[in-house]
Every structure is written in C-alpha cells, then in structure tokens.
Amino acid sequence: MNPAVRLQGLRKTYANGTEALKGIDLAVEAGDFFALLGPNGAGKSTAIGILASLVRKSGGRVEVYGHDLDREPREVKRRIGLVPQEFNFNQWEPVEEIVINQAGYYGIPRRLAYDKARRVLKALDLWDRRRVQARSLSGGLKRRLMIARALVHEPPLMILDEPTAGVDIEIRRSMWAFMQEINRAGTTIILTTHYLEEAENLCRNIAIIDEGRIVEKSTMQALLHRLHRQSFLLTLRHPLETPPEGAPVKLSRFDPYTLEATLEQEQTLNSLFCWLEGRGIEVLSMRNKQNRLEQFFMDRVRRRKAEAEA
Ligand code: ADP
Numbered sequence: 001m002n003p004a005v006r007l008q009g010l011r012k013t014y015a016n017g018t019e020a021l022k023g024i025d026l027a028v029e030a031g032d033f034f035a036l037l038g039p040n041g042a043g044k045s046t047a048i049g050i051l052a053s054l055v056r057k058s059g060g061r062v063e064v065y066g067h068d069l070d071r072e073p074r075e076v077k078r079r080i081g082l083v084p085q086e087f088n089f090n091q092w093e094p095v096e097e098i099v100i101n102q103a104g105y106y107g108i109p110r111r112l113a114y115d116k117a118r119r120v121l122k123a124l125d126l127w128d129r130r131r132v133q134a135r136s137l138s139g140g141l142k143r144r145l146m147i148a149r150a151l152v153h154e155p156p157l158m159i160l161d162e163p164t165a166g167v168d169i170e171i172r173r174s175m176w177a178f179m180q181e182i183n184r185a186g187t188t189i190i191l192t193t194h195y196l197e198e199a200e201n202l203c204r205n206i207a208i209i210d211e212g213r214i215v216e217k218s219t220m221q222a223l224l225h226r227l228h229r230q231s232f233l234l235t236l237r238h239p240l241e242t243p244p245e246g247a248p249v250k251l252s253r254f255d256p257y258t259l260e261a262t263l264e265q266e267q268t269l270n271s272l273f274c275w276l277e278g279r280g281i282e283v284l285s286m287r288n289k290q291n292r293l294e295q296f297f298m299d300r301v302r303r304r305k306a307e308a309e310a
C-alpha cells in the first residue's frame, strides 16, 4: 500500500479541555475515494483541520505522501487542497483573483498562476464569471469556486469537509461527477460527512469516527452490506425468561417482552414466524428498526450503556 495519508495516535485536546481526538490511527491509500463518517461533534473537522495545518495537534504523527507534518510542513501543505465547510473567500474579490491569489500562497509565480486559474475555472464552468465579485455568484457556483481554489496548485490530495451540507440536489450531482472525474485522473479524495447517503455511491473505503475514536474501518461495500441487514423488534404477549435458541435467523432478547430479529438479505420473516409459532411464542406486534448509519451509532450507544452496567 502506498499511503497518501497516515495518522498515528493522533490526539487533539482543545484549550477548553475538550478531547476532540483520542488517538487516531488511519491510513488512506493514494488514489482512494475515502469517507470519514461520523455524527456531529465526532472529531471529523478536527482531524481534517490538523491535516490541513489549520489546527495544531496535541500528539501523534501525521504523514502525507511520506512527508512528516512536523518536519516538512510545506511539503505536506502543497500536497493538500482543502474545501472547508463554510465559504471563506473574500466576497468582494473577483472570482479570478481569489483563485490566482491562492496559487500565490503556494509560491506559484503570477504568470503561471493565471494559466492554472484559467484551467480550473474552465473545468468548473466558472470561466465566464471570472470577472464578477464572488458575492454575486449563486450558492452552487460559490461551492464550485471553493473547489477551483482548492485545486489551483494541483494537489494530489483533495479534502472536502461536509461538502454538500445545504447544497441542492443538482449542484450535489454535478459536484460528485466532477470529484469522480478528478479521482479517476489520479487525485486522492477524502470527504467527511454525517450522511451515509452522500458517501455510499462514491467512496471505496471508509472509517467511522465517534467521540474522537475510530470505531470502524472497512470498505463501503462491506459497511452497506451490514447496514442493509434489517432488524425488527417483536413485542411478545408473554415474557420470555430465557433467550430463544436455534432460530432460523439471528434472534436476541431485547427485554423479556421484546425480541430483536436481524435478517440478512436472503432471509425471510416467514421462516421466523413459523419457528416462533412452533415454540408457542406469540407475537403481538412488530416494527421495523430504522437501520442506517444513525442506527449504527444508536446501537453503539446502547452497547456502551450495557457494558457500563455489566
Ligand atoms: P465534527 O466535525 O465531527 O462535527 P469537530 O471536530 O468539529 O467534530 O468537533 C469535535 C469536538 O471538539 C466537539 O466536541 C466540538 O465541540 C469540539 N471543538 C471543535 N472545535 C473546537 C474549538 N475550537 N474549541 C473547543 N472545542 C472545539
């Protein structure tokens, strides 16, 4: 594996004592389309901020394409293009200036910066608007300007922090098409999101972060497979003293009056009901558990509670 990013024991404690990252190990392969998933407050922006030299880490190591953040911060910086969540360009500046000036930050001479700006502005359909003030752009075009600016120094790694929060479907689609295109052309992409739906069609590999810790690393495919399992809660007429054994599907006792059944894609509820009937277990009602990323986190909270009580 040729990692674009390697994080080892990454920690961040903010001045107010908030432990945003509690030791994160993560590797993102060069060329990957990678999602860092997690609920609000999990630590996603903090991790991204450290990578992009916007947040100072409290401990651990960061390497970007083999360059250590502490020893070679400039080498790290020039390999990263960051699209932060909020618009943070000068709204009064013309579109073209914003992009050219960004190139200037990376020490690209003005003449060359102009050529590079033209290339990204054309790629993002902003060329015709290059002379207008950024504030006159629509929300979608502002988003594209953020991307153009992040790409102007041709970084091999592009990081997007919650890129489509508050962005409408059309713009979202065109953004994704563009990101896929540059990914196919070799750019490594990392995005953070708390919407699974956003990442599921795009990303190959994922990590899930919760309360400052990585709680899952997998392929998107494997995660979706797991989340596509369906869970049902069955309410029983009579309490069950012991957990039922030998059921044709995964069955556990949630409480004496409630069973939780988890069905893999190919399993059916019918087989379960036959089995329950054969045991004289009477079901009063059944409800579908919502079962996506939110469920994943709720399950974790429940497990943590159960562990704390045990
Ligand atoms: P996410 O991007 O996953 O929503 P963040 O990385 O923004 O999460 O935040 C992680 C935790 O750190 C949260 O508890 C948040 O309140 C806290 N936090 C973020 N930025 C700061 C800051 N500048 N000062 C103090 N606490 C912060």
Ligand code: MG
Pocket (backbone or CB within 6 Å): 044, 045, 046, 161, 162
């Ligand atoms: Mg964030």
